[in-house]
Amino acid sequence: MMKQEGFLKKGEQTVFLLRSLFEQYGYRKFKMSKFEEYDFYADNRSFLSAENILTFNGLKGRLLALKPDVTLSIVKNTKGNRECPERVYYTENVYRAEKGDGEYREMMQVGLEYIGDVDDYAVSEIILLAKKSLDTISARSVLDISHMGFVSGLMEAAGISPSKQGRILACMGEKNPHGIRQLCREAGVSEEMTERIAQTAELGGSLEEMLPKAKALCCNEKMEQAVAELEKLLACLKACVYDQGVNLDFSVVNDMDYYNGIIFQGFVDGIPKKILFGGRYDKLLEKFGKDAGAMGFAVAMDLLERYGETEKTYDVDALLLYDDTTDTIAKMRAVQMLQNMGLSVAAQKKDDGSITYKQLCRLNERGVEVIG
Amino acid sequence: MAEYINIALPKGRLGEKAYDIFESIGYGCPSIREQNRKLIFENEENGVRYFWVKPSDVAVYVERGAADVGIVGKDILLEQGSDVYELLDLGIGKCRMAVAGLKGTRVHSDHTLRVATKFPNIAREYFRRQSQEIEIIKLHGSIEIAPILNMSDVIVDIVETGTTLKENNMEPLEDIVQISARLIANKAGYKFKSRQIKEMCEKIAALREGKE
Structure with a gap:
């Protein structure tokens, strides 16, 4: 028998593992078409982290777009409500132009969305699933958690107007204390509040150790509520013995117009960028006029392409050479025999170097002979 | 280890x-x-x-x-x-990013400003915030020549001591950011x-x- 990991790529393996993980928690597969009407994305442009959308004309001149995102389509179609939640997951290709690429790329995303009454249980379930998803990829992973309520509470307490928040939040995202100090000085923020913001940006470490520090930084009810929510989450994770590698880090920031509550991103050792990202986006549901909360995350599968390639890989285990004199049936039998030994085989007349192999074999009248 | x-x-x-x-x-x-x-x-x-x-x-x-x-x-x-x-x-x-030009150049006028620079994104962002319409001329070095030859109106570049500018009869006009x-x-x-x-x-x- 061939072992699964023998021929499945890391990305393919991960898709299987994630699907079975999500189904275990009652998430159903959501399948969508490759494109939507362009206007649909244009209306919600700031929700999409991608600025560019790949458009084309439909048959009747309608402007269509290859989907840059799956969440929007799920939200548009959802029947989830506060009484009865909808749990869906997806494995879909999205089309985006990343900064610096200069061209659109097809990228696979696997993710899930919970739409309904996002209570403490739902939050804990999603965070647990996010951490478990990272664990299916690597034994060394970190999930960074932030809370939009805490950050926006802090901005309000400091009296920073929404127009100035953007640049300060960007500095928080960079863990850039000198940048924060300079922008706060320009915005006339008091020194005491400036230091609070700088300290908030620098916080980073296990949820358990950092929460008391975050608590000490609170200066209004909104921030306290956020900490209380995070404390409940920590208690749940600890009860499942799943709090290792879950960090508090307020440098995770996202668009305040769509996200509220907990937001998070995940990293695994060996991949230089965040591979998982998500959060709570009740405000998006509001914009669609739906009476429900929502939370979810996505895993960027394209980042797994080069991950875990430690040993040299071969195209096939064995390359079987034959010549015109060998009987076709004998060739078939020889290939079958090698396959029964658990090897992958390519049979051809010449080794011209275009295919890499572990073993080189030749088929002659005596049978299969290993020659290199 | x-x-x-x-x-x-x-x-x-x-x-x-x-x-x-x-x-x-x-x-x-x-x-x-x-x-x-x-x-x-x-x-x-x-x-x-x-x-x-x-x-x-x-x-x-x-x-x-x-x-x-x-x-x-x-x-x-x-x-x-x-x-x-x-x-x-x-x-x-330490140095600063600045808009510079020949002595007496006016940055804000009624026509599109031609800006020669190695830093098109910084220049674009700076003038966008000032609602000044510009045309970027991307160069890779010797930016100071552009205004002298009247290829651009101003340059956006790093200024350390200002000596190069002075020697070419130019001056810093507006500071953009400290570097x-x-x-x-x-x-x-x-x-x-x-x-x-x-x-x-x-x-x-x-x-x-x-x-x-």
Whole structure:
């Protein structure tokens, strides 16, 4: 028998593992078409982290777009409500132009969305699933958690107007204390509040150790509520013995117009960028006029392409050479025999170097002979 | 064995100054002082590995995780908009980004401003905030010539002492932003080598405070 990991790529393996993980928690597969009407994305442009959308004309001149995102389509179609939640997951290709690429790329995303009454249980379930998803990829992973309520509470307490928040939040995202100090000085923020913001940006470490520090930084009810929510989450994770590698880090920031509550991103050792990202986006549901909360995350599968390639890989285990004199049936039998030994085989007349192999074999009248 | 911290240094004077800082806080790597053409130097004892790269490439190495941390000018960070942590202002390599032109040039007038620069993103962002319509002329060096030959109205470039400008009958017209060298870190690397990188930051910050 061939072992699964023998021929499945890391990305393919991960898709299987994630699907079975999500189904275990009652998430159903959501399948969508490759494109939507362009206007649909244009209306919600700031929700999409991608600025560019790949458009084309439909048959009747309608402007269509290859989907840059799956969440929007799920939200548009959802029947989830506060009484009865909808749990869906997806494995879909999205089309985006990343900064610096200069061209659109097809990228696979696997993710899930919970739409309904996002209570403490739902939050804990999603965070647990996010951490478990990272664990299916690597034994060394970190999930960074932030809370939009805490950050926006802090901005309000400091009296920073929404127009100035953007640049300060960007500095928080960079863990850039000198940048924060300079922008706060320009915005006339008091020194005491400036230091609070700088300290908030620098916080980073296990949820358990950092929460008391975050608590000490609170200066209004909104921030306290956020900490209380995070404390409940920590208690749940600890009860499942799943709090290792879950960090508090307020440098995770996202668009305040769509996200509220907990937001998070995940990293695994060996991949230089965040591979998982998500959060709570009740405000998006509001914009669609739906009476429900929502939370979810996505895993960027394209980042797994080069991950875990430690040993040299071969195209096939064995390359079987034959010549015109060998009987076709004998060739078939020889290939079958090698396959029964658990090897992958390519049979051809010449080794011209275009295919890499572990073993080189030749088929002659005596049978299969290993020659290199 | 502890994991190495990979440090990308910009080739040139700034990189050498930055290396002096690392050396003085215990991350020395004696082989780096030898005169040769090697690009990578490591010291197993201190767990550091240095490599010299083109200054404008430092942020690329860090963003893609080939380096855990790097030293880079704020001008390059602003221009490239890299997705990295900017942990410290090292306070070295100080200069400023400015709009400059021939003496007496008016920046704001009723026609489109022609701007010659190596930093199109910074220039575009600056004039966008001022609602000034511009036309960017992207150059790779000797920017000062552009206004002299009347190819552009102004330039956006780094000004250190202003001597080059003066010698070419030009002057700084408006300051855009103060520039200095920054310590940046890869976002994922910062999670998995957190203790080492934080320790490094604290030592550099302590050294800076001691000097001030």
